[in-house]
Amino acid sequence: MNRTSSILNLESARFYHELGELVLNVGQQHFAEGLYRLVTQLVPVNAVELSEWTVDDRQGRVVDIRLMGGAGEPEDIPPPSNVRHPSEHPLSKDILEMDHPLLIQVNARPAVAGRPRSHAEYHQCCLVSLKSNRRSLISLYRPLHQKTFSLTELSFLKSLSETLLPLIERHAQITRQSLQKLGTWLPNPAAENELTSLQRDFKERLALCDITLSVREQEVCLGLLNGGTVPEMAEKLCVKNSSIETYLKRAAAKLGVSGRHGLAKWMVGTPVPMQA
Structure with a gap:
């Protein structure tokens, strides 16, 4: 057969x-x-x-x-x-x-x-x-x-x-219609120009620090900077909460930061030691 x-x-x-x-x-x-x-x-x-x-x-x-x-x-x-x-x-x-x-x-x-x-x-x-x-x-x-x-x-x-x-x-x-209803994880879903600007600034900061993040790692970092929660990002990206947490941990390790506050400080160029 x-x-x-x-x-x-x-x-x-x-x-x-x-x-x-x-x-x-x-x-x-x-x-x-x-x-x-x-x-x-x-x-x-x-x-x-x-x-x-x-x-x-x-x-x-x-x-x-x-x-x-x-x-x-x-x-x-x-x-x-x-x-x-x-x-x-x-x-x-x-x-x-x-x-x-x-x-x-x-x-x-x-x-x-x-x-x-x-x-x-x-x-x-x-x-x-x-x-x-x-x-x-x-x-x-x-x-x-x-x-x-x-x-x-x-x-x-x-x-x-x-x-x-x-x-x-x-x-x-x-899923596209669901995202349109949810907007994004931005506080103001209509502020697309702000997201574009943030993406540009984030990529420039990565290049300046000579750090490479995967597309997913970049997405969750941007989501975190925009006030997004793990469940919201999981819904938007159609993955499990645990996957979002994994991407965040990988990104944090590469950037040398911890949490939303540490990521925000990294964005503006402030040295942020990893928490013990």
């Missing part, structure tokens, strides 16, 4: 139960975990990441990448892509040129000694939907030491994407 047959002969009741649970979780925090469980029943993957891209068709560039959650084995979840601008993302060319739903395969590259772990060290299969100026992505990962996605697996995932992509489009729409 070939791989396709074995996949399609999976116990249907189990598959449709998971699919039903996934439909019920559209727009919810656990959607990524449900999608991960469903996919791993069919094709072995170690991690799943969901994202929504916004493109400017007139200028031919990616203007925003919004992460909508992820799931998988903690040690196998790739770190967030640390690019300075969305258009610098390795997938941006494919995303901008697509005119129909797409499957993108990227084979892993060996790690470079002395450099942080990155997405490039994982085999990737990305299922991409197209709707107006938005692209919804389901990114599936395997670490370098495992086999690349086979042609049979890619063919099956392409077929499965006809079911999954409408769900992630709906998930993206619901």
Whole structure:
């Protein structure tokens, strides 16, 4: 029996139960975990990441990448892509040129000694939907030491994407609407210029101190500076509270600060010793 047959002969009741649970979780925090469980029943993957891209068709560039959650084995979840601008993302060319739903395969590259772990060290299969100026992505990962996605697996995932992509489009729409209702974690949700200014100042301060934070670490630091709480940031970023706490701890260790007050002092250039 070939791989396709074995996949399609999976116990249907189990598959449709998971699919039903996934439909019920559209727009919810656990959607990524449900999608991960469903996919791993069919094709072995170690991690799943969901994202929504916004493109400017007139200028031919990616203007925003919004992460909508992820799931998988903690040690196998790739770190967030640390690019300075969305258009610098390795997938941006494919995303901008697509005119129909797409499957993108990227084979892993060996790690470079002395450099942080990155997405490039994982085999990737990305299922991409197209709707107006938005692209919804389901990114599936395997670490370098495992086999690349086979042609049979890619063919099956392409077929499965006809079911999954409408769900992630709906998930993206619901979470986007929820964020609009919540505003942001800013005291004044309409003050978008203040957030832009803060982002710029924060990046300049990082560059001055020669410190590199991941995208997630930067997001939680900005959220903290804007008065956001851990639950609010978890809701906005579609992750668990514990994940926000982990990002904050990592950022604090790199910056040498402790808490909101210490972070604020660091922003204005005041030396802040770590609390014992």
